[in-house]
Amino acid sequence: MSTLNLTIIQTQLYWEDKEANLDMLSQKIKSITEYTEVIVLPEMFNTGFSMQPEKFAETMEGPSIDWMRRLAEEKRAILTGSLIIVEGGKYYNRLVWMLPNGQMGYYNKRHLFAFAGEDQHYTPGNKRLIASVKGWKINLQICYDLRFPVWARQQITNEVEKEYDLLLYVANWPAKRSHAWKTLLTARAIENQCFTIGVNRVGLDGNNITHSGDSMVVGPLGEVLYHCAEEEDIFHIQLQKEEIEQTRTQFPFWKDADFFVIQ
Numbered sequence: 001m002s003t004l005n006l007t008i009i010q011t012q013l014y015w016e017d018k019e020a021n022l023d024m025l026s027q028k029i030k031s032i033t034e035y036t037e038v039i040v041l042p043e044m045f046n047t048g049f050s051m052q053p054e055k056f057a058e059t060m061e062g063p064s065i066d067w068m069r070r071l072a073e074e075k076r077a078i079l080t081g082s083l084i085i086v087e088g089g090k091y092y093n094r095l096v097w098m099l100p101n102g103q104m105g106y107y108n109k110r111h112l113f114a115f116a117g118e119d120q121h122y123t124p125g126n127k128r129l130i131a132s133v134k135g136w137k138i139n140l141q142i143c144y145d146l147r148f149p150v151w152a153r154q155q156i157t158n159e160v161e162k163e164y165d166l167l168l169y170v171a172n173w174p175a176k177r178s179h180a181w182k183t184l185l186t187a188r189a190i191e192n193q194c195f196t197i198g199v200n201r202v203g204l205d206g207n208n209i210t211h212s213g214d215s216m217v218v219g220p221l222g223e224v225l226y227h228c229a230e231e232e233d234i235f236h237i238q239l240q241k242e243e244i245e246q247t248r249t250q251f252p253f254w255k256d257a258d259f260f261v262i263q
Helices: 017-032 063-075 144-149 175-192 241-250
Strands: 002-010 036-039 080-086 089-100 103-106 128-135 137-144 166-170 196-201 202-203 209-217 225-229 233-240
Touching: 002 017, 002 196, 002 209, 017 063, 063 080, 063 089, 063 103, 063 166, 063 175, 063 225, 080 166, 089 137, 103 144, 137 144, 137 241, 144 166, 166 175, 175 196, 175 225, 209 233, 225 233, 233 241
Parallel strands: 002 036, 036 080, 137 166, 166 196
Antiparallel strands: 002 233, 080 089, 089 103, 128 137, 196 209, 202 209, 209 225
16 A cells, blocks of 8 residues: 655745745744655745745745755655746746755646736746656646646546546635635546645735635545645645545546547
């Protein structure tokens, strides 16, 4: 039986204050005593959902990436969350997947939140990142991507290998639309027959927008394994890969899925 141990950090964020956020998150991460293999932070964990990339963007050699590298090495766990990155004169809302050995992968947010003007400041990504941990395959996505099921959909190529086992979203999702957040996380789990995790922030941001958290872990049948609203929380969970395999064997709905290609 293959297990995966994850820690979710649901927290308030200091508005556009990198030093305060990194100090606060350092304390929370260092306080973790349970064995964990992946630590998940919210979207734009060092600034909040800022539309000032020209002021707060860093390179992939910047201080926040160095901070991630140090903490991942110290905790001997993968550390992930998104932040503002500048590369080639363009700004990205980039999820970084930092390994304990300092190696990393990244995913640029595909669907930019035009309702808040994100598309006016950032460049969209054009490919997914599916990470691998202990035989688990993890599809990494960001916030607004949750509303677009095709981007998350399992691409079935044969009857043995499925594209991924866990769908992970980091977010700054407003409380006003928390019902959609909770519903869509459950839907993504059911339709892809996988574990789905959403990690959101709490509290008021600099635009006077309230975030209720509502971070969730959802099982492959849509059962809610964890949910926390309104308050800060550090939650640990061990997922069992056997549960996915049993679900897909007992309910082989994936065999009837449509073949498609994302371009």
